[in-house]
Amino acid sequence: MQNETLAVIGTGYVGLVTAACLADLGNQVIGIDRDHNKIARIMRGDMPIYEPGLGELVARAIASGRLRFTTDLSALRSADLVMLAVGTPSAGVDGAVDLSQVWSAIDDIAPNLAQDAIVIGKSTLPIGTGRKIAQRLQQLTGCSIQVASNPEFLREGQAIGDFMQPDRIIIGADSPGVSARIENLYRAQITAGTPVLSTTLESSELIKYAANAFLATKVAFINEISDLAEAVGADIGAISAGIGMDPRIGNRFLQPGPGYGGSCFPKDTLALAYAAREMGQPTQIVEATIRANLARGDKMLQKIIRAIGPVAGKNLAVLGLAFKAGTDDMRDAPALPILRGLLAAGAKLRAYDPKAGAVAAPLLPGLAVVDTAAQALGNADAAIILTEWQEFRDLTPADFVRQLQYPVVVDLRNLYAPAAMANGGVHYHSLGRTPCLPPATKAVRHG
Ligand SMILES: NC(=O)c1ccc[n+]([C@@H]2O[C@H](COP(=O)([O-])OP(=O)(O)OC[C@H]3O[C@@H](n4cnc5c(N)ncnc54)[C@H](O)[C@@H]3O)[C@@H](O)[C@H]2O)c1
Numbered sequence: 518m519q520n521e522t523l524a525v526i527g528t529g530y531v532g533l534v535t536a537a538c539l540a541d542l543g544n545q546v547i548g549i550d551r552d553h554n555k556i557a558r559i560m561r562g563d564m565p566i567y568e569p570g571l572g573e574l575v576a577r578a579i580a581s582g583r584l585r586f587t588t589d590l591s592a593l594r595s596a597d598l599v600m601l602a603v604g605t606p607s608a609g610v611d612g613a614v615d616l617s618q619v620w621s622a623i624d625d626i627a628p629n630l631a632q633d634a635i636v637i638g639k640s641t642l643p644i645g646t647g648r649k650i651a652q653r654l655q656q657l658t659g660c661s662i663q664v665a666s667n668p669e670f671l672r673e674g675q676a677i678g679d680f681m682q683p684d685r686i687i688i689g690a691d692s693p694g695v696s697a698r699i700e701n702l703y704r705a706q707i708t709a710g711t712p713v714l715s716t717t718l719e720s721s722e723l724i725k726y727a728a729n730a731f732l733a734t735k736v737a738f739i740n741e742i743s744d745l746a747e748a749v750g751a752d753i754g755a756i757s758a759g760i761g762m763d764p765r766i767g768n769r770f771l772q773p774g775p776g777y778g779g780s781c782f783p784k785d786t787l788a789l790a791y792a793a794r795e796m797g798q799p800t801q802i803v804e805a806t807i808r809a810n811l812a813r814g815d816k817m818l819q820k821i822i823r824a825i826g827p828v829a830g831k832n833l834a835v836l837g838l839a840f841k842a843g844t845d846d847m848r849d850a851p852a853l854p855i856l857r858g859l860l861a862a863g864a865k866l867r868a869y870d871p872k873a874g875a876v877a878a879p880l881l882p883g884l885a886v887v888d889t890a891a892q893a894l895g896n897a898d899a900a901i902i903l904t905e906w907q908e909f910r911d912l913t914p915a916d917f918v919r920q921l922q923y924p925v926v927v928d929l930r931n932l933y934a935p936a937a938m939a940n941g942g943v944h945y946h947s948l949g950r951t952p953c954l955p956p957a958t959k960a961v962r963h964g
Contacts, residue, residue, distance in 0.1 A: 520544045521702060524596035526622050527640070528555060528586065530566055530676070530780065530846070531669050532602030535639060537574045538680040540584035542705050548586045549593060551625075556586050567845040567872045570677050590629045598698065599626060600667075601650075602639045607784045612791030614643050614784075623650055627657035635663045635695055641725050641785060642666065643792055647689065647718040665690040666718050667699050668725035673779065674843020682706065686713045689721020726792075729785040730803045735770045736777045737809040743773030743949030744816070753949025754931070773948040775851035775903060775929040776813030778840035783810070783849040814854030817929055821859065824927045824946040825899045829863030834897035834921070836890055837904025837930070839873035847876045852903045855929075856881055869893040871906050891920060899925035902932060914941020924955075 520543045525536040528550040536548040550556050555565050560579075564572045578584035585592075593599055603618035619640065630636070636654065638647050651664040666689035671679035686703050690696045696715040700707065707713055716724070743753040753773050761768025777783065786807050793800040822828060840850035847853070850873075859866060860883045867885045870877065874886040887893050890908065894900055900921060902909055910932045918924045918941065925944045926933075938945035939953035946952045 521598050521698070522596055523547075523598040523600060523702075524549055524593040525600045525602055525639075526550075526593075526626060527601065527603035527618070528559060529602065529604060530568070530673060531639060531671065532600075533559065533564075533566070533575070534568065534571065534671060534676045534680055535600060535602055535669065536584060536586075537571065537578050538677060539702060540578035540581070541574060542702075544583065544702065546578070546584050547592050547596065548584070549588065549590060550586075551588060551621075553588050556588050559586050568673065568676050569843060574677060590625050593626060593629050593634075594631060596631065596634060598635050598637060598702070599630065600637045600639045602669075605640050605642060605784075605788075607787055610787075612784075612787030612789075614788045614791075616643070616646065619646065619650070620653070623653050624657065627654055630654070630658060630662060632658075632660050632662075635665055635698055637699060638664070638666045638722070639669050641668060641729075641781070641788075642722055643788060644719050644722045644726070647722060663690070663692070663695050664718070665695050665699055666721035668721060670725075670728065673846055674841060682709065683711055686711055687721050687724050688713065688715045689718040690715065691718065726785055726789040729782055730789045730800070730806070732770055733777050733782040733786045733810065734802060734806040736774070736782075737806040737813075739771045740773050740776065740813060740948075741809060746949040747951070750951055751949075752951075756949070773931065774905075775817045775855060776810045778849040778851045778853075779844075780846055780848040786810075814851060815858065817851070817855050818858040818862075820929075820946070821855070821901055821927050822862070824944075824952070825925055827862075828859055830865070831898040832865045832867065832896070832922075833859065834893040834895075834900040835866050835868035835884075836870075836893060836900060836902045836909050837906055838868055838870035838877040839904050842904055842906045845870075845872040845876050847873055847880055850877075851929075852877070853880060855901075855903065856884060860884065867893045867897065870904060871908055873904075894920035896920070896922045898923050899927065902926065902928040902930050905930040905932060914938050914943045918942045 522545040524547045525532045526549050528548040536546045540546040558565050603622050606615050608615035647664050647666045654662040668687055688696045688699045746753045757771035760766050761771050786803055790800050790803045838852045867887050869887050869890050878886045917926055928947045931947045935945055935950050935953035939955045942955045944954055
């Protein structure tokens with residue numbers, strides 16, 4: 518089959534990566550967003566998000582003539598495939614999904630759709646949404662427009678690699694012909710060995726939620742085991758390695774941390790639990806995962822206070838703000854409740870993140886954002902590590918001892934070897950491991 522002409526509606530994280538990658542693979546792609554500023558920025562090469570390699574990929578695809586951007590919906594008249602990549606955030610705390618972006622996009626695209634176009638849900642859509650989109654399009658256009666589901670599994674920070682070499686491609690559609698058209702978009706990945714699973718619309722939609730809920734549960738589970746390990750003097754590193762050797766468990770996603778965050782796990786677990794309750798099939802495991810993760814922020818706050826003593830008036834260095842390394846995304850970042858708690862308790866916070874400082878600053882009034890790790894650490898009373906950036910992994914015990922006023926480090930990402938930190942003179946507190954105190958150090962002020 519040949520290359521496709523497609524439109525991607527919504528050029529946020531997923532839409533922009535999808536549009537650029539599909540253009541790079543040889544398709545004619547038009548990225549459409551209602552946000553004029555975003556489109557203007559993308560067109561002048563100023564990426565609205567930080568994602569490694571994205572600026573170069575977009576520039577290359579634009580230069581090839583295969584990628585264009587616009588706010589003008591009439592541009593999609595020529596598109597055979599229309600991918601929806603708009604946001605599907607939580608509507609409220611109960612987990613219901615706010616589908617306003619989806620419905621406004623459907624209303625907007627309907628008058629401009631080619632009759633034989635296929636509309637593909639790339640956004641994470643609640644189970645049943647694909648079918649409702651088909652009904653709505655039927656009402657609006659008077660035609661029976663084919664609707665399919667093709668959920669995206671990319672990880673922020675590795676989005677291009679994940680799109681180009683995915684673990685799997687999931688397609689939900691009512692007809693083999695529609696599935697085949699979507700498979701054709703991914704023929705490079707499929708030729709390279711990526712498996713494809715073609716199924717129904719509902720199954721495809723539920724696969725996405727179930728995958729995220731399972732991963733979130735793995736994170737919440739290892740965090741609980743980590744707390745237990747710490748309480749009994751065991752080592753979470755050994756435990757993760759030991760259980761991860763069982764291929765039924767797998768060795769990934771077994772690192773303890775400050776809780777899962779980001780733009781997907783929190784809202785998708787809530788949405789799955791909500792949908793399950795609505796269907797009279799409550800998911801006790803996912804509900805427990807959500808509760809455990811919500812409690813994590815306060816647990817981390819108490820851990821920091823136990824390690825440092827009362828924080829009122831103390832100068833604390835914060836290394837990392839983004840919900841994970843490799844992105845500037847602050848959506849539901851675990852740093853937010855922890856730092857809000859520290860600020861409310863009277864701590865003075867100087868924070869550095871290689872990419873997320875500007876995004877984080879308005880979310881955390883009172884937080885001083887600085888430009889380097891050294892500026893954050895200089896003369897602080899203790900350091901708190903919140904994101905696993907490589908730049909922080911590269912810090913040595915001597916860096917902390919030299920720069921901090923008191924060499925206390927609370928590491929919520931387990932970036933360092935406890936013995937090396939202690940031998941280097943650092944009072945080191947991490948997760949699921951016994952706190953390591955140096956044989957002889959400068960006095961540490963507690964209280
Ligand atoms: N971010 C991720 O890592 C990730 C990974 C997998 C799946 N997803 C899913 O992909 C979807 C998109 O997520 P995102 O992080 O890219 O969201 P985002 O908020 O970054 O981007 C959404 C974009 O859609 C645009 N938009 C909204 N309504 C529009 C309309 N009517 N017409 C045109 N443009 C419109 C917005 O302006 C915005 O640019 C969500 O369903 C999300 O759950 C996200």
